Amino acid sequence: EVQLVESGGGLIQPGGSLRLSCAASGFTVSSNYMSWVRQTPGKGLEWVSIMYIGGSTFYADSVKGRFTISRDNSKNTLYLQMNSLRVEDTAVYYCARDLQEVAGLDLWGQGTLVTVSS
Amino acid sequence: QSVLTQPPSASGTPGQRVTISCSGSSSNIGSTFVYWYQHLPGTAPKLLIYRTDQRPPGVPDRFSGSKSGTSASLAISGLRSEDEADYYCATWDDSLSANWVFGGGTKVTVL
Secondary structure, three states, rough: OOEEEEEEEEEEOOOOEEEEEEEEEEOOOOOEEEEEEEEEEOEEEEEEEOOOOOEEEOOOOOOOOOOEEEEEEEOOOOEEOOOOOHHHHHHEEEEEOOOOOHHHHEEEOOEEEEEEEO | OEEOOOOEEEEEEOOOEEEEEEOOOOHHHHHHHOOEEEOOOOOEEEEEEEEOOOOOOOOOEEEEEEOOOOOEEEOOOOOHHHOOOEEEEEEEOOOOOOOOEOOOOEEEEOO
């Protein structure tokens, strides 16, 4: 079955760090563009980061310098390392297969909740 | 404040046609494709429409997308109870560094 499963969310204090994982099955992460998208409480979706097939990475201005996207090809898993977390980073984080203009974000995980609070 | 503007809510009775608008600008909707996602809270968002008016396999033809200038629309015809969900439009914006920009979402209620 083709799917994405996120994990690693939880409650963390402001200034703390957390690493999210996104395990893929049914397709190869390293052969696809992969994005992280978050949904903040009561608000809509916000794109967070993308990793290209070749390894290039890009970030939303709101997380640049604090978040790092990476992947482990042997585990077919995408990661999001989140440092210097802020209250406003509280959200459900989704990973998604990103087919860009060809077909958009065509496959999403169920999300993992990150709560930043003291 | 989302880059793309959607009405916060829309509703209809079973069988009706509901249309959701998505307003942008020349640097986003006006210059590229639009994508639509359906999201039920607690579940994975689902791609409904890609490249403005294309449906992925398995998406009923009750769902259709269109664009005119800097605005796009998602139409749901023959509304069904299972269509009750949040709907988001998305595209790129040439003036921003974000890879994707989204609308604020529209909650569709089936009365």
